Amino acid sequence: MPLWSDGESSQDSLLSDFDYGHGLSPRKPIPETTLDAEFTGYDDCDLKCNHDMPMYKFVCFEGENTGRRFLACGCKDEEMCDKVEWVDGPWPPPLQRSLVKLWAMHDEERDSRIHGNVEYATKNYQLTLQKKELEKKNIELHKQVGNALEYVSEITSHDLSGKEREGRARSDIIEGRKEEAEA
Numbered sequence: 001m002p003l004w005s006d007g008e009s010s011q012d013s014l015l016s017d018f019d020y021g022h023g024l025s026p027r028k029p030i031p032e033t034t035l036d037a038e039f040t041g042y043d044d045c046d047l048k049c050n051h052d053m054p055m056y057k058f059v060c061f062e063g064e065n066t067g068r069r070f071l072a073c074g075c076k077d078e079e080m081c082d083k084v085e086w087v088d089g090p091w092p093p094p095l096q097r098s099l100v101k102l103w104a105m106h107d108e109e110r111d112s113r114i115h116g117n118v119e120y121a122t123k124n125y126q127l128t129l130q131k132k133e134l135e136k137k138n139i140e141l142h143k144q145v146g147n148a149l150e151y152v153s154e155i156t157s158h159d160l161s162g163k164e165r166e167g168r169a170r171s172d173i174i175e176g177r178k179e180e181a182e183a
Contacts, residue, residue: 029082030072034061039069050081057087063103064096088133 023079036059036098047055049072056074060066069087 029080030084031060031065032062033058042074043071047071047085049083051075055085064099066099
């Protein structure tokens with residue numbers, strides 16, 4: 001357990017109640033659960049939680065206790081106390097080890113998928129940046145081609161107007177010579 005500079009451990013920290021594996025939400029004081037239609041609702045036994053409320057039926061869905069039924073506080077997450085009464089006894093040790101191994105495999109696969117998703121997102125982001133850069137270059141090239149075509153058009157029109165003037169001057173000269181010859 002890491003120690004903080006003031007001598008308290010991370011267990012004493014306000015963040016010790018947070019489950020770092022699943023975001024920054026406060027960890028429930030009871031094990032993770034799953035729904036089971038055959039074991040749900042408030043229990044009609046005399047057991048009460050720390051709030052002096054009837055206990056609620058849950059089925060554990062974490063670690064070596066997966067599948068074990070238990071009773072716990074039925075209050076909402078923020079108000080839930082940590083009183084837990086197990087209905088089922090502990091599983092045999094070989095089953096507990098198997099469940100722990102299955103959960104470890106599950107966590108490894110989940111972490112691998114998360115890592116794969118991060119790699120995919122990173123590559124996708126890089127490609128998106130490259131695409132935007134290429135689009136900018138494409139726009140710049142279009143502008144350059146447009147400018148070049150405009151320049152060629154101007155030169156061509158100047159050449160044509162020059163040739164037209166030259167042609168008119170020639171025809172004027174020819175007309176003038178014809179008139180002189182006729183006179």
